[in-house]
Amino acid sequence: MPEKTIREMSTLERRHYSLSARVFRSTLMGSVILGLVALAIGLGLYTGALIERDTSAAFLQSRAAASVLQRVAQVDRLAEFVMDVYNGMSEEERGAVDSGDYCARFNALQEDPDYLTARSILADFRNASEMSDIYLAMYTRDPSRLVYVVDPDENPQTMFAPGQWEEVAASESERFLDQKWDADERLVDVGFTRKYGWICTAGVPIQNERGEIVAFVLADITMAEVAYGMRAFLLQYILAMLIAVNCVGFLMTRRMRKTLVEPINDIAETAQLYVQDKKNGVKVTDHFSMLNIRTGDEIENLSLVMADMERDLSEYEENLTQAVADRERIHTELNLARRIQSAMVPGKFPAFPERTDFDVYASMLPAKEVGGDFYDFFLVDEKHLGIVMADVSGKGIPGALFMAITKAILKNHAMAGLGPKAALEKLNGQICANNPEEMFVTVWFGVLDLQTGRMTAVNAGHEYPILRQPAGAFEVVKDQHGFVVGGMEGVKYTEYELQLQPGARLFVYTDGVPEATDEHQEMFGLDRTLEALNAAAERSPQEILEQVQGAVDAFVGSASPFDDLTMLCLEYRGPEA
Numbered sequence: 001m002p003e004k005t006i007r008e009m010s011t012l013e014r015r016h017y018s019l020s021a022r023v024f025r026s027t028l029m030g031s032v033i034l035g036l037v038a039l040a041i042g043l044g045l046y047t048g049a050l051i052e053r054d055t056s057a058a059f060l061q062s063r064a065a066a067s068v069l070q071r072v073a074q075v076d077r078l079a080e081f082v083m084d085v086y087n088g089m090s091e092e093e094r095g096a097v098d099s100g101d102y103c104a105r106f107n108a109l110q111e112d113p114d115y116l117t118a119r120s121i122l123a124d125f126r127n128a129s130e131m132s133d134i135y136l137a138m139y140t141r142d143p144s145r146l147v148y149v150v151d152p153d154e155n156p157q158t159m160f161a162p163g164q165w166e167e168v169a170a171s172e173s174e175r176f177l178d179q180k181w182d183a184d185e186r187l188v189d190v191g192f193t194r195k196y197g198w199i200c201t202a203g204v205p206i207q208n209e210r211g212e213i214v215a216f217v218l219a220d221i222t223m224a225e226v227a228y229g230m231r232a233f234l235l236q237y238i239l240a241m242l243i244a245v246n247c248v249g250f251l252m253t254r255r256m257r258k259t260l261v262e263p264i265n266d267i268a269e270t271a272q273l274y275v276q277d278k279k280n281g282v283k284v285t286d287h288f289s290m291l292n293i294r295t296g297d298e299i300e301n302l303s304l305v306m307a308d309m310e311r312d313l314s315e316y317e318e319n320l321t322q323a324v325a326d327r328e329r330i331h332t333e334l335n336l337a338r339r340i341q342s343a344m345v346p347g348k349f350p351a352f353p354e355r356t357d358f359d360v361y362a363s364m365l366p367a368k369e370v371g372g373d374f375y376d377f378f379l380v381d382e383k384h385l386g387i388v389m390a391d392v393s394g395k396g397i398p399g400a401l402f403m404a405i406t407k408a409i410l411k412n413h414a415m416a417g418l419g420p421k422a423a424l425e426k427l428n429g430q431i432c433a434n435n436p437e438e439m440f441v442t443v444w445f446g447v448l449d450l451q452t453g454r455m456t457a458v459n460a461g462h463e464y465p466i467l468r469q470p471a472g473a474f475e476v477v478k479d480q481h482g483f484v485v486g487g488m489e490g491v492k493y494t495e496y497e498l499q500l501q502p503g504a505r506l507f508v509y510t511d512g513v514p515e516a517t518d519e520h521q522e523m524f525g526l527d528r529t530l531e532a533l534n535a536a537a538e539r540s541p542q543e544i545l546e547q548v549q550g551a552v553d554a555f556v557g558s559a560s561p562f563d564d565l566t567m568l569c570l571e572y573r574g575p576e577a
Helices: 012-018 019-072 075-087 091-097 100-103 109-112 111-125 169-177 224-279 298-319 323-344 396-415 420-433 527-537 541-556
Strands: 133-140 145-150 165-167 185-192 197-207 213-222 358-365 373-381 384-392 443-449 452-461 465-467 495-501 504-509 565-572
Touching: 019 075, 019 111, 019 197, 019 213, 075 109, 075 111, 075 133, 075 145, 075 197, 075 213, 091 213, 111 133, 133 169, 133 541, 145 527, 145 541, 169 185, 169 197, 169 373, 169 565, 197 358, 224 298, 298 323, 298 396, 298 504, 323 396, 358 373, 358 384, 358 541, 373 527, 384 504, 384 565, 396 420, 396 443, 420 443, 420 452, 465 527, 504 541, 541 565
Parallel strands: none
Antiparallel strands: 133 145, 133 213, 145 165, 185 197, 197 213, 358 565, 373 384, 384 443, 443 452, 452 495, 465 504, 504 565
């Protein structure tokens, strides 16, 4: 029978699913989203500026025209005449606004010297400005209308004779009639009509001797230039955004390829070469030490650990006798894997002796020589602490290697500034892209704001965290579970928040704690876990874990360990003074 081999990705698959391609697509997507947000804000500001310019121009023209009119003509008398005639008609008579009888009621006004003067002045203002029209008119309520007094328009199709009216929006008439007049305050309305389209109307009231408003000098300006400016702005911005997005995507992809993708590929290729040389009996001990990776992060640390493992394995193999070679090799590899696994998780306590705002302690007891559990804690920056508790599906060396890679990639994403949700989604994508053994890992990942005590967390199929607030008891936090990491591509995770008060304690663990089994096949369970925690509720994180470990050991007795037992306890003391 032909030897079975693990299917390798094709060249097309490597290009499509590679980290470089994913980084490029993510960068493009993020840049486009930011660009659209900036476009909306910029377009709003630009449009607002154009509208402000037009409304200001219309108001200044109407105010200037009103000032001149009141000095050279009795426009209040003209307006009162028109409105008296208009108000003296029935609604049926007003409906015949275009009839000869209706217009005849106002004919006398057109021969009035003040009317002719006002019409000439308004025509001069309109011709000397960019206004669509400048005219004298009065608003009415119920129904909402605009009654014209003096309109300088000479186009028979668009002009309004004295007394003629047109329907207007109720909001427009209310705005002009109800607003208290202030010399520095603008009377402006911007609206859309079928006849004129988008139009800005600004006005200044005309008052009679009794201080009553009898008419308005109104100036209209269309918004066509605003629409033109918006189109020009959109075209220029979109062009600039496309150029910027492609440049940013190219630079980010190039940087990520150099600092992340290429080092990982180098480690993978070296591992394959190492295995191949081992099978062929080639005694070379410097596969990983020749990589010379200088990224300054967990990727570099992983290459150094692999180099140490390679050298240690070679040294042990040279000292083994032929009679016990197979058994000693297995035993040696397990010991080395355990050392590597222990070196991959924080083991020095107190972990941050200089910090007074929190204390953290953790322990990990594998059921076999090496396990699949792991924990991690690290300062993302001076104000944020990351906490990880995870359980790999496999045990032994495969689980330990899977654990090492998972831990390194997750921490790398967290230190790059990704939140729990984004970090786990990216980790899941990377693992699913190259996971021939179909292993998975449950993860609880939280980031604590050390200034506010607010923790943002994500649970990817892991055990519920247990929280105790000051002066309270430990209680299970039944958070929302997401799918395990590595189980399926495209999984989306949900973040939630925990508010830790100063003095609060958070306990996270793997299933080895509640599922610890005694000789009668009875499990330790969550109730006994809470009992053990509450028995040491006021103690330090280290003493709390020792209390739980003692309770589990007493319960299990002489039974063999069923699973890895990993725990972490965090005490939040509040922001540093």
